Amino acid sequence: MSKQPESSLQAEVDRLRLQLQSFQVNHGSEPITIANYLLARLEQLKVTKMFGVPGDFNLGFLDFVEDHPTIEWVGNCNELNAAYAADGYARVKEHSIGVVLTTFGVGELSAINGVAGAFSEMVPVLHLVGVPSTTQQKTKPMLHHTLGDGRYDAYIKAASNFAIAQAHISVKDAAAAEIDRLLTECITRCRPVYLTLPTDMVFEKISSERLKIPLSRLTPPNDPDTEAFVLDEIIKLIDQAADDVVIIADACAVRHDVRVELNELILKTGYPVYSAPMGKTAVSENYERYGGIYVGSISHPEVKEKVESAKLILSVGALKSDFNTGNYTYSMSPSRTIEFHSDHTKVQYAGFPGIGMKELLPMLTARLSEAKHKNPVPKFSAVVPKTADGVISQAWLWPTMGKFFKPKDVIVAETGTSSFGILDVPLPQDSIFVSQILWGSIGWTVGSTLGAAFAARDLGLNRTILFIGDGSLQLTVQELSVMLKHGLKPIIFVLNNSGYTIERFLHGKERKYNDISNWNWTGLLGVLGDAEGTLSQSYTVKTQAELEALLATPSFADAGKMQLVEIIMPKHDAPRALMQQAELSGKTNAYVSIA
Structure with missing residues (x-):
């Protein structure tokens, strides 16, 4: 019979102690507001950043966040990007969670795609929603942000599809236990959870006794x-x-x-x-x-x-x-x-x-013991092909970038050419690869890079590097301004190949719906917050020699400021793996009718 690890036994003891606390009334412990109880639990989970957009139903809680000594409010440009950022933060800071705060109705529905992606790919995220007071939820007036028909639970029902658990704080005496239950589900099952916090519950005071018992991220022990x-x-x-x-x-x-x-x-x-x-x-x-x-x-x-x-x-x-x-x-x-x-x-x-x-x-x-007969393993390497035309092709770009990466880099790759192209490139020791291959929401990486860069800074990691196509970046580009505001210094490689390349290879290679408007990429960071040009630097490279020279420049490689590199690439070029996947997907999707 196997011996149960000591850590599992302690986790089970803590779990039982928390259950017992639910049935006890603590008169001797120091009272604490529900808002500060929640923030204390998040602090214990090593959360240092909260993403979101302010709205009138979460402003009271935001006062507590802004006054908190270790948790910083990161104001995002929209709720979708905030959810993406919480996702990226949680992926890189593996023993923590991401937190996104939205307001009732309009805010939470804007975030739901990002939360759904975290659910799909098993990322622990708390979606915290400021909602109308408990009195308003009972009387159901025709309030702004409602559907006008009294269905105050419509958004809760929608969110239930993308949360592993939900909690709705309506009675103060149950608040601590509900918060603990929800966060435990989040960290043990590694999926988003959904918490509503009415405006009047924010300031209610409860016992702080449960905070003495840590939440456990260990699942129940095996039989x-x-x-x-x-x-x-x-x-x-x-x-x-x-x-x-x-x-x-x-x-x-x-x-x-x-x-x-x-x-x-x-x-x-x-x-x-x-x-x-x-x-x-x-x-x-x-x-x-x-x-x-x-x-x-x-x-x-x-x-x-x-x-x-x-x-x-x-x-x-x-x-x-x-x-x-x-x-x-x-x-x-x-x-x-x-x-x-x-x-x-x-x-x-x-x-x-x-x-x-x-x-x-x-x-x-x-x-087990060491294998007596060790089968040979193919060497995982990426060779830069020799070409005479100087064109930055997909086949040349990715092994070239492989030589640029350093240990402890955080490398974020957008769905499409980037996530497929980088697969064949070995990444250095202790580097972290971030992608969204299952959910595949284009533009996800911009918000995710924001969260990942914060997490990397918390953990003392190296550079945060984003690879994203011109089409994807147009969906969520606003968060570059938030990176500038908070002094983050990612390197952003924009693959300018005139549209949605992954879609072209799936179907409609010459169709106009896969085209996009070309932007002035090197002027973007000036518009988004660096008007003086002191916080960032932008470049355009059109040839292999130009990109190689830039990558070899120490000031660029050191990432002392935020940098954006527009890479001009052929319109109808794609990584090997993407072309093969697209061919298989095209047959499955049956784009062409069969007579």
Whole structure:
């Protein structure tokens, strides 16, 4: 029988103590406003930034935020971008959460796309909504921001589709327990939660006693007997595979905080390891036994052969979406696959609910030894092609950028050419790759870069670098002004290829609906807040030589100020993986009618 880790036991004790607190009345503890109780909990979760837009139903709460010693208000240009920023913040600051504050109705509905993306990709975000007073919610007057028909719960119902849990503070005595329940759901299940805070509840005072007990991010412990059985079954299959085992790391290895456990398994066994696109940088891409990206039929041939010929595959944190699996072309039969997830494990065709990988992986590692026969792993590298025309092609750009990256860089890639192009490029030690491959909301990376840059500053990471197409940037460009306002210094590479390239390759290569208006990109930062030209620098590069010279310039590479680089690229060029994915998606979507 497995031994329960000490951290899990302490988490269970704290959980029970909080449950007991819900039934006790504390007369001796210092009273605290509901607003400050919530902020205290967020501070305990290492939140230092709150994103959003002020509105009349959240202004009272905003006074408390502005006066808070460690949590800073980041005013965004719109609620959608604020939700994107909270998402990016949470992705980079992995043991914290993102927080977006909106106002009732008009504000929260504007944010909902960003929150939905966080739900889709398992990112812990608190969506906090300032709502009318408890009296107004009972009497239901025809209030501004309502639908005019008395349905004050319409927005709650809408939000319920994009939150793993909801709480509505209407009685002060239940506020602390509800806040704790909601935040615990957020950090343990790694998905957005939704909290409404009526204007009159902000100032109500409650006991602060519960704040002495920390919230736990650990899920309930695995059942020991079931866990022991699962371990025995996995060991049998590994023994039968005779060291012909590969590991595939995916997004939930990052989202559900098993990087350390996964790395220990990899280093002890020496099994070859690959990652899915959404799992890029879950494992160090400099590790000698790391072979690169596996994405079904789109994979490089040598990667595809190594993964698909293995006798056993250990899949850690898989998210099997179309773009993450090469349009479902994974050749991984359940008969030779073991899947580790946050709340269940699959051994071949058998599923074991409640057996999570956070506890299971260390126990598996403890029972394994170094592989006696180490299968060769293809070297993951990117070679810059030699061309004579000097054109900045997709095939040339990405391996060239690979030489520019440094350890601990945060690299954000927009959906489309950027996220596909960078897959084939090894990233340095301790770098963080940020993308939104499953939800795929174009323009998401601008707000996400804002949040990511704040998180990187909190954690003492290196540069924040964004790659985004000209079409995507036009959707959310306003947040560049917020970056300037707060002294952030990202490097922004704008891929100017005259429109929506990913859409062109999916369908309508010559259609006008994939064209956009060309902007004066190098004049943009002056308009958005740097009128004097002291906070930023902008460039346009049209040839390989111009870009290479810029990347080699120390003042540019040091990122001492915010910088925007417009890269002029061919209109009908795309990364290898994108072209292959687009071909597969086009067949699936059946754009062309069949007579």
